[in-house]
Amino acid sequence: xxxxxxxxxxxxxxxxxxxxxxxxxxxxxxFYGFISTQFYYQNRESVESAEGLFYLxxxxxxxxxxxKDLNESGRAGFFAFASRLGAQFYGPEIFGxxxxxxxxxxxxxxxxxxxxxxxxxxxxxxDWEKSNLTLGQAWHPMTEVYPETNNISxxxxxxxxxxxxxxxxxxAFGDNRDYVLTGALMYQxxxxxxxxxxxxxxxxxxxxxxxxxxxxxxxxxxxxxGLGGDYVKVAPRTQNATGKKLEKExxxxxxxxxxxxxxxxxxxxxxxxxxxxxxxxxGSMSGYAATGTRSDGSFTYTPVRSLDSWxxxxxxxxxxxxxxAGMHKNLGLKDGKSILSxxxxxxxxxxxxxxxxxxxHIAYTVQNLTLAIEYECTMVNYGSFENNxxxxxxxxxxxxxxxxxxxYTFF
Numbered sequence: 001x002x003x004x005x006x007x008x009x010x011x012x013x014x015x016x017x018x019x020x021x022x023x024x025x026x027x028x029x030x031f032y033g034f035i036s037t038q039f040y041y042q043n044r045e046s047v048e049s050a051e052g053l054f055y056l057x058x059x060x061x062x063x064x065x066x067x068k069d070l071n072e073s074g075r076a077g078f079f080a081f082a083s084r085l086g087a088q089f090y091g092p093e094i095f096g097x098x099x100x101x102x103x104x105x106x107x108x109x110x111x112x113x114x115x116x117x118x119x120x121x122x123x124x125x126x127d128w129e130k131s132n133l134t135l136g137q138a139w140h141p142m143t144e145v146y147p148e149t150n151n152i153s154x155x156x157x158x159x160x161x162x163x164x165x166x167x168x169x170x171x172a173f174g175d176n177r178d179y180v181l182t183g184a185l186m187y188q189x190x191x192x193x194x195x196x197x198x199x200x201x202x203x204x205x206x207x208x209x210x211x212x213x214x215x216x217x218x219x220x221x222x223x224x225x226g227l228g229g230d231y232v233k234v235a236p237r238t239q240n241a242t243g244k245k246l247e248k249e250x251x252x253x254x255x256x257x258x259x260x261x262x263x264x265x266x267x268x269x270x271x272x273x274x275x276x277x278x279x280x281x282x283g284s285m286s287g288y289a290a291t292g293t294r295s296d297g298s299f300t301y302t303p304v305r306s307l308d309s310w311x312x313x314x315x316x317x318x319x320x321x322x323x324x325a326g327m328h329k330n331l332g333l334k335d336g337k338s339i340l341s342x343x344x345x346x347x348x349x350x351x352x353x354x355x356x357x358x359x360x361h362i363a364y365t366v367q368n369l370t371l372a373i374e375y376e377c378t379m380v381n382y383g384s385f386e387n388n389x390x391x392x393x394x395x396x397x398x399x400x401x402x403x404x405x406x407x408y409t410f411f
Contacts, residue, residue, distance in 0.1 A: 026092045033085040034409040038150070039078040042401040045071040047349060050108040052077045054153045057285070057355060058399035060382040081107035081115045082152050097126035102138070108152075120163060130177070134168040137189070141168065141182050141215045142228045142257045143282070145270055147312035147324040150361055150374035150403045153283075157348070158310040158326025158357060160257065160274055160282035162191040164211070180217045182228075185210040194280040194287050194346050195236045203234035204281075207250055211281070215257075224261040229254060232281060236288075236346070240297030251288050251301035253278035271311035277303030277334070280348045284308055285328050285355060287347035289339040289389050299340070304347060304389045305331040320363045328355040332390035342385045353391035355380045368409045376401040 044058040052075070061069040086104035093099070101124040109118030123136030140162035147155035154161060168184040187210055188201040195203045204211060215228030235250045255276030262269045279286040284306060292300035307329045314322035330353050339345055361374035378401070383394035 028090045030088045030090075031086070031411045032088070032409075033411060034083060034407055035080065036082045036084070036405065036407050037078070037080040038082065038152075038403060038405040039076070040401055040403045041074065041076045042399055043072070043074050044397070044399045045073055045075070046399055050082065050152070051079055053079055053082055053108070053151075054156075055151050055376070055378075055401065056153060056157050056283070057349060057378050057380050058397050060350065060380075060397060061395075081110070083107055084120070086121070095126065097128045097133075100125050100127070101136075130173075131169065131171045134166065134170075137163060137165045138168070140164050140166075140186070140191075140230075140282075141184060141213060142226075142230060142255075142274075145224070145226065145259050145261050145272065147270070147310055147326075148268075148314060148322065149312075149324050149359055149376075150372050150405045151359070151376060151401075155310050155312070155324055155326055156283040157285050157355075158308050158328055159272065160255075160279070160284070160308075162282050164191055165189055178219045180219075182213075182215040182217070184213045186213065187211065188232075188281060191283065192281060193232065193234045193278065194348055195234065196346065199280070199348075203236055204232055206235040206238055207233045209233050222262050222264055224259075224263075226257070226259045228257045230257075230276075231255075232278075234278075236301065237298070242297065244297060246296065246298045249298040249301075251278065251303055253288070253303040255279050255282070266315055266317055268314040269312070271309070273307070273309040275305075275307050277305050279306060279308065280346075283348070285330070285347065285349040285352050287345065289333065289337075289346065290341070290344035291333065291337040291339060293340070299344070302333045302335070302337040304345075305334055307331060316363075318365055320365070322361050322363070324357070324359040324361075326355075326357040328352070330354070330389070330391055332386070332388040336388070338387040339385065339389055345385055345389055347389075349380070351383055351385050351391045353381045353383055353394050370405075370407040370409075372403075372405045372407070374403045374405070376403065 046058045047056040059071045084106040089101045091099040102121050104121040105117040107115045110116045123138045126133045143160045164186045166184045166186040170182045173179040188204045192201040193203050211232040213230045217226040233252045257274045259272035278288045286306045288303040290299040291302040310326040312324045357378045359376040363372035379398045381394040383391040
């Protein structure tokens with residue numbers, strides 16, 4: 001029996017270790033990551049995830065029988081599960097291209113009592129002289145420039161946010177590759193559209209068509225400018241209220257982005273403006289509404305237009321000071337359409353007219369250790385939906401949120 005156990009152990013070791021030994025001759029890896037601990041306090045219940053570390057905006061008031069706001073409740077948290085571990089792999093030349101890949105995860109994929117690895121990025125990339133091809137999950141190209149906040153939401157919902165499975169192709173022009181044209185086909189996963197059953201990637205996958213993106217970029221010294229657009233078609237339902245199969249119930253939306261970025265040795269300034277319909281797939285306070293009916297019990301939908309913008313400034317080296325500011329505006333339905341019912345308006349956050357955020361911070365870095373303090377003030381104007389999905393009769397809800405963080409990078 002003992003001999004049998006040793007034999008089985010040797011067999012499994014040979015199966016799993018032999019590929020590693022072979023790959024070691026042609027593949028190298030650079031590991032990276034950090035340990036991040038953050039303490040925060042907030043004065044209101046809010047729309048958030050990762051136990052509040054990924055913060056979005058405060059919830060509207062909910063009054064009890066005595067007229068007291070149930071969502072006006074302070075809360076604090078102290079967590080380290082945003083810590084990250086990643087590896088950059090470099091492989092042999094294939095199809096005349098240099099190959100490399102990334103596998104990256106953190107521990108924020110669990111619930112209130114347990115945490116697990118959350119896959120952030122996992123992709124393979126082929127690099128030719130003037131072009132490259134990426135296969136796998138990576139940052140959506142329109143979200144690769146973002147405000148460098150202590151909040152791990154990185155400016156969401158004012159800054160577009162999405163990591164998504166994709167096939168992406170980039171082609172560079174110019175002597176120094178100063179101009180880049182990028183196209184991508186994508187299928188939603190965790191960063192998904194909203195709908196009748198909440199947020200789900202199934203709405204897009206039921207349509208069968210990939211999400212499509214095109215981005216043009218230019219670099220002039222320290223300046224970077226980008227202009228892009230993203231299109232998606234989603235199916236909110238596949239059957240009607242009586243269980244009958246629906247063949248043609250869908251909505252389409254297009255999002256445009258303009259961004260600019262300046263970076264020198266001590267100073268960084270960047271910002272972006274996004275305009276479009278149903279930007280819920282990027283975490284924005286946006287969505288769509290049912291605006292008509294058909295004979296088979298299906299609905300026609302119209303996306304809600306919105307405008308989002310943000311700016312970020314940072315100065316310093318060992319001591320750094322920074323500021324992020326963001327704005328959101330609901331612009332309602334296009335083409336004079338009217339909603340069928342307020343219950344059939346599918347919006348991240350609900351009836352929101354405008355929202356604003358300001359978030360200054362100060363950070364101190366010594367060696368590979370960074371200590372930072374950030375104060376985040378988020379204001380939302382909630383109200384009631386009009387027929388065109390704009391919002392009136394608003395009232396202001398504000399959340400104050402100081403964040404204290406420690407970041408220790410390794411590798």
